[in-house]
Amino acid sequence: MGIKIGDVSITPIIEIDYPVPASFLLPDATPENLAPDLDWLEPHFVTPGGERLKMIIQAFLVESRGLKIVVDTCVGNDKKRALPAWNELDGPFLQEIRDAGFPREQVDLVVCTHLHIDHVGWNTMKVDGEWVPTFPNARYVMARPEFEYWRDEGEANWGDVFGDSVAPVFEAGLVDLVDCNHQINPELQFFPTPGHTPGHCSIAVSSGSEEGVISGDVMHHPCQCAHPEWCSIADIDREAAIAARRSDSGITVVGTHWASPTAVQIIAHGDVWRTAV
Ligand SMILES: [Zn+2]
Numbered sequence: 001m002g003i004k005i006g007d008v009s010i011t012p013i014i015e016i017d018y019p020v021p022a023s024f025l026l027p028d029a030t031p032e033n034l035a036p037d038l039d040w041l042e043p044h045f046v047t048p049g050g051e052r053l054k055m056i057i058q059a060f061l062v063e064s065r066g067l068k069i070v071v072d073t074c075v076g077n078d079k080k081r082a083l084p085a086w087n088e089l090d091g092p093f094l095q096e097i098r099d100a101g102f103p104r105e106q107v108d109l110v111v112c113t114h115l116h117i118d119h120v121g122w123n124t125m126k127v128d129g130e131w132v133p134t135f136p137n138a139r140y141v142m143a144r145p146e147f148e149y150w151r152d153e154g155e156a157n158w159g160d161v162f163g164d165s166v167a168p169v170f171e172a173g174l175v176d177l178v179d180c181n182h183q184i185n186p187e188l189q190f191f192p193t194p195g196h197t198p199g200h201c202s203i204a205v206s207s208g209s210e211e212g213v214i215s216g217d218v219m220h221h222p223c224q225c226a227h228p229e230w231c232s233i234a235d236i237d238r239e240a241a242i243a244a245r246r247s248d249s250g251i252t253v254v255g256t257h258w259a260s261p262t263a264v265q266i267i268a269h270g271d272v273w274r275t276a277v
Pocket residue numbers: 116118119217257
């Protein structure tokens with residue numbers, strides 16, 4: 001399903017799509033706690049009764065001002081990962097982006113909202129046992145504080161994410177390290193939303209009279225509109241993550257892990273928010 005914000009088109013390419021229990025990511029999002037919000041969370045975002053959270057791992061193919069831009073690159077194929085469901089995948093991602101008009105050689109920019117395991121995987125691909133850039137003619141845009149954090153910390157409990165999915169594109173000279181307010185092009189701009197990770201950035205989309213936000217992992221699931229205080233187990237700085245989730249009403253959010261329709265308007269509801277779907 002294509003998403004339009006002004007002249008910007010955003011096509012999700014879904015790599016993994018299955019509902020997860022609250023304990024997988026958002027321990028507070030139990031069926032009991034979700035009950036008051038089921039009237040708007042069902043059927044798009046939860047399974048019946050809020051038993052499980054519908055979540056997807058996807059990349060966004062963004063066309064803006066003649067540029068082909070890939071935002072976040074999923075888990076990737078052939079990566080050794082501690083989580084069995086993400087280990088050594090063999091998915092049709094490359095064929096799907098080609099079919100969508102984004103053959104990998106024609107991609108101009110790869111933009112990573114942050115450098116977690118499920119956002120950098122297709123930065124590289126395995127060729128003859130080596131990790132090489134999947135998008136050889138692209139510039140890879142990453143926030144400098146995010147890059148420096150993971151370069152120094154590593155992500156060892158998930159697998160060698162930095163080593164197999166970030167370092168090879170950096171060493172190939174393809175990475176532009178930018179600040180957290182970087183203007184990507186006239187219609188797209190980073191803005192800082194730290195908390196989930198130290199250098200996490202979301203992307204403001206502004207085209208004609210329309211505006212939206214590609215959220216990254218500021219909110220893993222729409223239930224966090226109603227409960228900004230609910231943190232994912234992967235949020236590194238919980239206080240900062242909660243602050244980053246407090247957003248303007250009326251805006252369209254393109255949620256990186258949000259199930260279809262993925263792009264939804266956020267509306268005020270008392271002191272918090274919900275989606276207009
Ligand atoms: Zn994620």
